Amino acid sequence: MPGSDSTAHKSKSRRPKYSQFSQQELPAFKLILTPGYVISTFIVVGLIFVPIGLISLFASETVVEIVDRYDNECIPKDFRDNRVEFIKNKQTNKSCTRTFTVPKQMKSPIFIYYQLENFYQNHRRYVKSRSDKQLQSKKNAAHIRECKPMGETDNKDPIIPCGLIAWSLFNDTYGFSVKGKDLKVNKRDIAWGSDKNYKFGADVFPKNFQVGDVGGKSLNSSIPLSEQEDLIVWMRTAALSTFRKLYGKIEDDLQANDVITVVIENNYNTYDFKGTKSLVLSTTSWIGGKNDFLGVTFITIGGICLFLAITFILLYVIKPR
Amino acid sequence: MLQEADIGVGISGVEGMQAVMSSDYAIAQFRFLERLLLVHGHWCYRRISMMICYFFYKNLTFGFTLFWYEAYASFSGRPAYNDWYMSCYNVFFTSLPVIALGVFDQDVSARLCLKYPLLYQEGVQNILFSWPRILGWMSNGVLSAIIIFFFTTNSIFNQAFRKDGHAVDYEVLGVAMYSSVVWAVNCQMALSINYFTWIQHFFIWGSIALWYIFLVVYGSLPPTFSTTAYKVLVEACAPSILYWLTTLLVVVSTLLPYFLYRAFQTRFRPMYHDLIQRQRLEGSETEISSQTEVSSELPAQVEIKMQHLKANLRQRNQ
Numbered sequence: 310m311p312g313s314d315s316t317a318h319k320s321k322s323r324r325p326k327y328s329q330f331s332q333q334e335l336p337a338f339k340l341i342l343t344p345g346y347v348i349s350t351f352i353v354v355g356l357i358f359v360p361i362g363l364i365s366l367f368a369s370e371t372v373v374e375i376v377d378r379y380d381n382e383c384i385p386k387d388f389r390d391n392r393v394e395f396i397k398n399k400q401t402n403k404s405c406t407r408t409f410t411v412p413k414q415m416k417s418p419i420f421i422y423y424q425l426e427n428f429y430q431n432h433r434r435y436v437k438s439r440s441d442k443q444l445q446s447k448k449n450a451a452h453i454r455e456c457k458p459m460g461e462t463d464n465k466d467p468i469i470p471c472g473l474i475a476w477s478l479f480n481d482t483y484g485f486s487v488k489g490k491d492l493k494v495n496k497r498d499i500a501w502g503s504d505k506n507y508k509f510g511a512d513v514f515p516k517n518f519q520v521g522d523v524g525g526k527s528l529n530s531s532i533p534l535s536e537q538e539d540l541i542v543w544m545r546t547a548a549l550s551t552f553r554k555l556y557g558k559i560e561d562d563l564q565a566n567d568v569i570t571v572v573i574e575n576n577y578n579t580y581d582f583k584g585t586k587s588l589v590l591s592t593t594s595w596i597g598g599k600n601d602f603l604g605v606t607f608i609t610i611g612g613i614c615l616f617l618a619i620t621f622i623l624l625y626v627i628k629p630r
Numbered sequence: 631m632l633q634e635a636d637i638g639v640g641i642s643g644v645e646g647m648q649a650v651m652s653s654d655y656a657i658a659q660f661r662f663l664e665r666l667l668l669v670h671g672h673w674c675y676r677r678i679s680m681m682i683c684y685f686f687y688k689n690l691t692f693g694f695t696l697f698w699y700e701a702y703a704s705f706s707g708r709p710a711y712n713d714w715y716m717s718c719y720n721v722f723f724t725s726l727p728v729i730a731l732g733v734f735d736q737d738v739s740a741r742l743c744l745k746y747p748l749l750y751q752e753g754v755q756n757i758l759f760s761w762p763r764i765l766g767w768m769s770n771g772v773l774s775a776i777i778i779f780f781f782t783t784n785s786i787f788n789q790a791f792r793k794d795g796h797a798v799d800y801e802v803l804g805v806a807m808y809s810s811v812v813w814a815v816n817c818q819m820a821l822s823i824n825y826f827t828w829i830q831h832f833f834i835w836g837s838i839a840l841w842y843i844f845l846v847v848y849g850s851l852p853p854t855f856s857t858t859a860y861k862v863l864v865e866a867c868a869p870s871i872l873y874w875l876t877t878l879l880v881v882v883s884t885l886l887p888y889f890l891y892r893a894f895q896t897r898f899r900p901m902y903h904d905l906i907q908r909q910r911l912e913g914s915e916t917e918i919s920s921q922t923e924v925s926s927e928l929p930a931q932v933e934i935k936m937q938h939l940k941a942n943l944r945q946r947n948q
Contacts, residue, residue, distance in 0.1 A: 323658075333736065335827040341907050347893040354882060365875065374789075420795035424788065431800060433708040441854055501796065503861040508853045548803035549702050553788045555797055591790065597872050598789025598797075603879065606781065610883050617890065625897075 344625045351618035358611030366604025368594040373415045376424070379407055380586040383575040392580040403575045407588075408568055415563040415592050421494065422553035422589040423479060427582065430474075430547040438473035439544065444534060447512040462517050469516040470534065470544075476519070478543050480526035483556065483588060484572040487563065494557040500541035509534040509541055525577065553589055639663060668750050669743045673736055675753035676903075681732040682759070683767040684822065688724050688815040690771030691778070695807055698779040711804045712859045714848060723812050723841050726833040727819040736825045737903045739910075746906055751939045755946070757901070774814055774884045781883060782807045785876045792870045801858045805845065805867050810880040812841045817885055821892065824907070902939065905932045 329335050383405035388395035395401055429435065440456050442449040453460035456471035485492040515528040515537075528537055535541075542554050563569070571588065579586055591598050640653030641660055650656040657666055699710035709716060743749055752758060786806055791798050816834050823830065845863040853860040867873045896904045909932065 333734065333740070335734075335829070337736075338826040339907070339911075340824045340826060341911055342893055342896045343908070343911070344897060347889075347897075350889070358879075358882070361875065361878075418795065420790065422797060429704050429706070431703040431706075431708050433703070433706040435706075436708055436800075441857065445854065501865065503853075503865050508860070545799045545801075547788075548798060548800045549783065549788070550704070551788055552799075553797045555795060558795065591795075593790050593793050593795050595793055595871060596875075597791040597793065597870070598795075600785065600787055600789045602787070603785040603872065603875060606785070606883075607875075607879055610879065610886070614886070621893065628898075 344621065348618050348621050348625075351614045351621065355611045355613075355615035355618060358607045358614065362604045362607025362609075362611055364604075365596055365607060366601060368596040369599050369601050369604055372592055372594050372599040373411075373413045374589065374591040374599040375409055375411070376587055376589050377407060377409055377571075378585055378587040379405065379573055379575070380579060380584075382407070383573060393578070396575070396578045396580055405573045405575050407571045407573060409571075411563045411565055411567045411569060414565050415590070417558075417560045417562050418495075418592075419559040419561075419563060420591050420593065421483065421485075421556040421559065422591065423481060423483075423556050424551070424553045424587040424589050425479075425579065425584055426551045426587075427584040428547075428552070428579065429550045430552065431549065435473055436546050439475065440471050441508065443467075444470055444509050444513060444544075445507070446510045450513075450516075462520060466517055468518060468520075469513060470518070470540070473524075474544050474546065475540065476524040478525035478528075478540055479554070480574075480576045481586065482574040482576075485559065486570050486572075487567050492559050492561060492569075495560055496538060496557040498538075499555040499557060500538045501545065504541045504545060505535050505538070509537070511535040559590075639666065665740075665744070668747050669740045672738075672743055672750050672753060676737055676758055677732050677735050679759035679763075680735065680822065681728055683764055684728060684731065684819065686764070687767045687771040687774075687818070688728075689720070690768055691774045691815055692719055692811055694772055694775030695779045695811060698775065699807075702783075711808050712801075712857065714856075714859070715804070715808050718844065719812075722844065723837050724815055726837050727816055727830070730830045730833045731819065731823055734825070734827065734829055735823050738906050742906055742910060746902075748936050748939055749902055749906065751943060752902060755939070755942055770888055773887060774818075777884050778807060778810045778814060778880050781880045782810055782876055785879065786872060791872045792866075796866070801862045802866050802870075802873070804858070805862050806873055806876055809841065809873075809877050810884075812838060813877060813881045814884040817881060818888065821885060821889060902932075902935050905935060 325331065383403075384392050384395055385401075388401070396403075438456055438459065440449070440452045440454070442452040443456075450469055451467055453467050453471045456468070456473075459468060459473050459476045460471045461467050483494070485494060511533045513534045514532075515530045515534070518530070519525070519527045526539065528540060539556075547554070569590075573588070575586075577586065596603070637655065638653040640649035640651070640656045642650045642656055642658055655666060657663060696710050700707070703710075738746075738749060783803065786798050786803060788798060790796060791802065816838050820826075820830075820834050842863065845859065848856050849859050849861045849863055850856075851860075895901075896908075900908070
């Protein structure tokens with residue numbers, strides 16, 4: 310008989326208090342993969358994914374993108390065999406002019422990126438070589454521990470901003486003109502707001518930067534770091550070895566078949582490590598830049614799901630239990 | 631006295647507590663033994679074997695995304711995610727659902743466990759923790775990691791990921807991949823268990839929500855502490871539709887192989903507990919009302935399965 314000890318002398322029951330939780334009898338929803346469930350899941354996924362894929366693909370197709378690799382062509386013919394020497398020589402003329410045609414109308418703002426390949430900004434020792442404290446405030450100027458060997462000059466004077474990331478700042482410049490008229494490039498608001506307002510201090514000015522071995526761009530020491538947008542963009546390290554960084558924006562529209570002339574100062578040395586440099590002009594849509602992968606994959610997965618739904622319907626019909 | 635046993639069960643009573651003290655499990659009355667074995671024994675076996683397999687799966691999924699990323703970072707040792715994301719993975723974002731699985735999961739209710747005692751043979755014959763099963767879960771983990779990594783990096787490649795033209799950087803890719811990992815392993819848990827109380831719902835969906843809350847809180851700490859995670863969700867990722875679409879795509883693609891396998895397996899190669907579940911679902915009205923003998927009610931397939939298990943048992947005893 311439940312609830313009482315058959316052999317005990319006391320009549321008090323030692324049965325634990327009943328609760329749904331302790332008896333594992335909580336109300337539960339039991340999920341069982343019945344045929345109806347499986348088929349309807351596949352159909353629902355397919356019907357959601359295929360339209361999303363089509364919309365994403367369409368959005369990606371509306372983006373107009375021009376990619377121009379210039380690091381090979383911008384070396385004069387005499388120096389094609391010793392490019393590293395050309396780029397390191399301070400006397401050579403690094404100007405180079407490129408032209409390309411706009412394939413479709415590009416509405417403003419048109420974003421200008423520089424794209425680097427085979428540049429491992431995600432290498433661990435490279436990424437470590439910076440001092441966030443120093444970048445943030447003037448009083449931390451001596452925090453250069455992580456930045457070795459780019460921490461201080463020979464006279465033990467700290468470099469601001471220190472580290473390899475800042476030292477290797479990209480220094481090619483681009484000047485655009487169409488039909489003989491110069492296009493104005495807006496170089497403001499290219500960095501993230503949180504970087505400008507919090508990570509890079511308004512009271513920190515460059516000091517001892519690029520003295521000695523020059524690795525990249527020099528900085529104007531009268532502009533505080535919070536306004537050095539090129540540096541801020543560069544110091545937000547990239548994820549993979551092929552990456553783009555925002556250079557500026559063009560706020561005019563470009564019409565189809567316009568011929569754009571770009572004057573490039575080919576300063577940055579990517580020839581040492583067989584990196585490549587490209588210039589990218591791109592519009593954006595609600596999904597961002599041009600990338601068909603998302604749209605195509607959505608459509609593919611949706612299609613696979615619908616195919617599986619049909620397969621399962623056939624299997625259940627042909628082989629009923 | 632017994633020299634060797636798998637499990638020792640002691641019964642506490644007027645003859646003292648000596649048996650209880652030297653046993654693995656103690657019960658109060660002899661008649662509780664049936665329930666201990668058939669209900670709790672079966673549940674416990676299934677819970678533990680599933681929990682171990684799932685543990686391998688979730689850590690493989692997480693760890694292999696790190697490995698693939700290293701191939702793209704010239705194997706320098708740069709982790710794909712911020713340090714604190716990685717520390718909190720096994721503590722906050724994926725631990726509670728596993729606990730819910732290991733403590734609360736029931737594939738078949740207690741009443742049916744007692745009704746079909748042959749279900750206990752699943753444990754004796756080690757059906758749920760065989761090598762094919764373990765390796766199957768592990769390869770599911772590796773496959774999930776491959777899908778997560780390559781789909782994420784190809785969708786969020788080097789183009790702008792928002793309308794305002796900002797290009798992708800390390801922080802954004804890390805958050806995108808990690809979000810996909812957390813969603814995928816938690817939704818995989820939701821697919822694997824078939825018993826949902828409020829606890830399971832709370833733990834699974836709560837863990838996913840906790841990840842986003844963590845991102846917001848950690849991202850609002852000063853940059854000297856939060857380094858690469860500073861405001862990454864509120865400023866960079868949340869307004870980006872591409873980020874959310876990528877998470878949706880990756881999670882569904884990751885779960886598709888397992889879902890397909892389960893759909894196929896429960897229908898064409900059902901295990902004993904699958905048959906009982908299905909029978910309960912379809913014949914639930916007739917079962918409760920008519921308390922007739924078990925063997926005359928079972929459909930042909932359950933009979934065949936029972937014969938198979940009995941034959942196995944006979945073979946092992948010989």
